[in-house]
Amino acid sequence: MHIDPQTLSPGRRYFLMISAIVPRPIAWVGTNNEAGGHNLAPFSFFNAFSATPPVVGLGFSPTESKPGKDTLLNIRRTGELTISICDLQHGDQLHESSAELPYGEDEFAATKLTPAFGSVVSAPFVKEAPVSMECRLRQVIEFEESGGAMILADVLMFHIRDTLIDARGAIDPHRLKPLARMGGGRYASLGEIFKLPSYGQLPD
Template sequence: MKLDFTTLSPLDAYRWLASTVTPRPIAWVSSRSADGIDNLAPFSFFQVISDKPPTLMVNVGDRDDGSLKDTLLNARETGELVIQLVNAAQAEAMNASAALLPRNVSEFERCGIVAQPAERVAALRVTGAPVAFECKVADIQPYPRQTPNCHLIFAEVVLAHLDDSVLDARGRIDPQRLDLLGRLGGQSYTRTRDTFEMVRPR
């Protein structure tokens, strides 16, 4: 089978990419508007892109009507985000926060998601998230530049919170305890507990 991506519709291209480039980590992004409204939304076009400086990238697509999502608007207004990783126990809450809500409605309040203050940024962080990265927005780039349909947020990590319960005896991350969700195609997800090790050759 061959797929000519130059002839595919955007929807078909998305479906093929999203179902093959898997599993994808989920960024559960909390932000606060200039008016003080807290927002929370999941994104699976997400990755770490640099360790010097420590930087994460989140792709925030436009809404179907072409309008900009609250996460992007808040990142522009305040220059701050908290990016949480999602474990299996938080799957339902994460999914609930994906609902399309008016800009003046907080997903924390509407979905009953418990939050607590961050330390270096104004945005809230999700209580119980196994990992939460407090970030300053380093850059926001529209893509593609000529006719953008999404924006890439480059978020520099300034502080991370790691739940002690996901650490092993050496104080390092135990993937079994972390038990993160990964995004597959369609409505499918996976968990990170099925692991194995290989030693990279020198």
């Protein structure tokens, strides 16, 4: 089968993208809203794009009910965000934090999560998360066709739970237990983890 994405409706195109590109990591993004309150929402159009400098990217897709995501609005205004990685234990709260609450309503309070604060940006991160990053906006790329956008952000500080670090000083994926996003509202945990022979050396 061959599919030209231009021939699909926006809904079908979205479904194809999120079903084909799996599993996706999920950025649990904390920002400050205009009145100084907190905002939290998950985004799975997310990945790392550079290690030097450490840069991550996020994609924002407008929906009919919410053309401008509060998160993007806050990032544009403050230039700051945090990204937490969610473990399997907090999947329900992550999903709940995607509810389209009116601007200014705090998803930390709504989902009974604890806002924590780092040393570089004033945006909150999820205290219960095993890994969090403090980030600063680097670039916004607009998608004129839809009104959507993607951002690139520099990671300025990592916060990592001590018990995740293995004897080599790396994050042990078995202890991290990250939640991943599939298509059609499905989530996934890590399956089998295996090494190819030429990989696995930790650099100096």
